[in-house]
């Protein structure tokens with residue numbers, strides 16, 4: 207039974223008493239503000255509350271129905287401009303993960319007997335402070351790093367990054383958005399001058415050609431696919447994916463290229479478009495740079511080279527070029543099939559190059575559009591204070607540091623003058639003994655990071671690991687020295703930013719169980735225990751932090767200074783950045799569907815977008831006689847979310863998901879291996895092996911196999927290679943062998 211809020215409040219009050227000070231008194235007086243209390247008084251007991259879904263970056267509006275003040279049901283919001291009354295199964299089932307039996311209710315600490323045991327918040331805070339200080343004093347401030355997420359409200363992300371760096375003196379922090387969006391961030395920064403996905407979802411409805419690259423929205427963004435289906439122009443839909451996914455099946459053309467041959471393909475398409483005279487010369491001349499060099503560079507990518515690299519046939523290539531050349535409003539969209547590649551940044555930029563070349567940007571139905579992944583990957587990109595300083599600034603720029611210091615009322619020396627290491631570099635630091643402590647918040651590294659054998663070995667080298675999650679049962683939480691129990695979506699306030707830059711309000715609808723606290727409040731407790739509350743005096747509520755975000759954004763591309771507060775966001779049905787102060791001056795609300803670059807001005811100082819390109823590189827772990835298959839990984843079903851900590855808790859979602867992991871294998875390969883559907887195989891990489899049943903299907907091409915990422919064993923097989931510019935892991939390419947399980951057993955007795 208979850209504890210009633212009064213009980214919880216009393217406990218907390220007692221626990222934090224030793225840290226006497228303003229925070230303690232506030233906790234005692236206003237427990238509701240700390241993730242323990244009742245739902246806000248503003249919500250009537252049987253009201254409907256509007257919020258935003260906490261799973262994917264589509265950012266659907268949801269209505270949460272309350273009975274006697276308790277959230278009892280969820281339905282999609284028909285008035286929200288994103289989803290207009292539709293939601294996928296995860297959205298409908300949003301409340302189930304909150305009621306899971308394994309919800310964390312108390313802090314846990316690892317005792318001398320090695321078990322994790324319940325402890326008080328008071329003791330947990332002491333342990334946190336001592337653990338971090340011990341590491342920092344023995345090995346330097348840089349030796350303690352944090353790993354965050356794209357799944358908390360922006361206000362919490364900003365608090366985490368600011369507390370860790372400005373308060374606790376950490377220098378390095380990154381998040382799971384490295385696994386997901388880093389490539390798009392880097393590509394946009396170099397090409398456009400700022401990390402700025404330019405589109406509005408309305409573009410799905412206004413295109414006459416929709417090119418989806420390495421994206422499977424039918425599974426991963428079902429409501430975006432709904433938007434595609436609402437397009438009244440009978441669009442050409444081209445899906446470029448080695449697998450014939452549900453989306454590929456529904457397309458007007460599926461281009462089944464060889465894994466990781468995208469770059470050659472798109473340079474070939476660019477050359478063919480140039481040859482056809484499909485270049486928008488006026489746009490290129492007025493709004494871009496480096497076109498001539500690009501034109502010379504792609505000359506080497508003739509059709510034969512493309513066909514050889516990609517394995518597609520001439521007719522398919524010509525059709526692709528023809529459709530793009532003739533399209534009036536062509537939009538290019540990409541997701542993880544591009545971002546998670548050893549050369550993802552250049553592939554993303556090759557799509558940007560195509561959009562620039564053909565003038566398909568800034569107009570309705572166009573764009574070079576990265577679809578994001580998690581509900582708040584976009585908030586994390588701008589405000590997590592990891593790679594870039596708050597608001598997309600640069601840690602290495604003294605003016606940027608001075609500006610942030612003055613806006614936040616901080617001594618400027620508190621702001622590190624170097625960029626954080628990226629996720630992979632932080633783990634490399636652990637290997638080399640430079641990083642001895644980690645604080646992992648709202649991400650399940652011990653399942654989702656590439657090459658788990660390596661990660662588990664690295665864990666042994668840490669002196670202190672803190673994990674902050676909704677569940678103490680995650681693979682990562684089980685490795686913690688200290689576990690901090692967090693409230694989840696639905697139990698706290700704040701905002702998310704979705705894929706089309708729309709800021710939406712999320713609401714506290716119910717209390718968290720036991721002594722779990724909103725991450726925001728955990729950060730306040732930590733600031734208090736550390737003795738740095740004076741730096742965060744303006745950070746009492748999420749809305750206070752939202753106000754700071756507005757200030758930090760003013761005059762920048764991501765300007766939200768015109769959003770006067772949560773009430774305006776609620777009234778507007780979410781607002782896309784930028785919203786400058788002038789835009790809402792007389793109570794006006796900006797248009798609900800806005801795209802960037804309508805005026806052809808990009809964010810580089812000269813206003814011009816760049817053509818960026820580079821020769822394709824081979825993958826780092828090519829297939830061989832011993833490991834002849836390419837392992838592809840990704841999303842398995844619309845009912846499963848990543849490592850399953852939330853979606854596995856819903857009986858409905860479990861029913862909608864496959865009952866067990868299956869390896870997709872092509873019929874011709876299956877025949878060679880003498881396996882039929884349902885047989886067990888052993889799939890092995892150079893790192894590990896797993897036993898799994900097969901689904902024999904032509905979804906995967908010959909020579910490739912596919913495993914869903916939702917199974918923790920998948921990342922024991924993956925090969926750790928990274929894009930050199932974005933440091934994003936290449937989850938979608940490893941060399942593996944597959945043998946019939948019976949043969950493997952026979953083999954092992956030899």
Ligand SMILES: Nc1nc2c(c(=O)[nH]1)N[C@H]1C(S)=C(S)[C@@H](COP(=O)(O)OP(=O)(O)OC[C@H]3O[C@@H](n4cnc5c(=O)[nH]c(N)nc54)[C@H](O)[C@@H]3O)O[C@H]1N2
Pocket residue numbers: 262263386419420421422423425426427446447448449451464465466467468541542543544547578579580838839840841842843844845846847848938
């Ligand atoms: N149900 C569900 N929805 C989700 C998520 C979830 O876990 N479950 N996660 C969310 C998150 S965080 C993200 S990032 C998105 C991911 O959304 P998507 O990127 O759409 O999903 P994935 O299945 O990872 O990968 C998409 C496709 O990339 C293809 N691919 C692999 N290699 C290549 C290649 O070399 N070239 C090309 N062109 N394609 C390739 C794969 O075959 C796969 O079909 O989904 C979001 N939505």
Ligand SMILES: Nc1nc2c(c(=O)[nH]1)N[C@H]1C(S)=C(S)[C@@H](COP(=O)(O)OP(=O)(O)OC[C@H]3O[C@@H](n4cnc5c(=O)[nH]c(N)nc54)[C@H](O)[C@@H]3O)O[C@H]1N2
Pocket residue numbers: 355357358382383385386542546579580647648649650651653654655674675676677680692693694695725839840841847848849850851852915920921924937
């Ligand atoms: N092989 C392979 N691996 C992949 C991918 C792939 O395609 N293939 N995709 C990668 C991608 S794109 C992504 S985004 C990552 C995702 O990887 P993860 O981030 O590790 O996956 P999640 O399961 O979403 O983990 C989120 C964790 O946060 C917790 N949580 C949720 N809400 C809250 C909250 O409000 N507060 C706190 N404190 N905790 C919370 C959840 O319980 C869960 O443990 O996986 C990556 N890994």
Ligand code: SF4
Pocket residue numbers: 259260261262263264265266289292293294295296297298427428429430
């Ligand atoms: S599409 Fe994404 S945002 Fe919409 S209901 Fe599903 S998981 Fe939630």
Ligand SMILES: [Mo]
Pocket residue numbers: 385386387579580
């Ligand atoms: Mo992601």
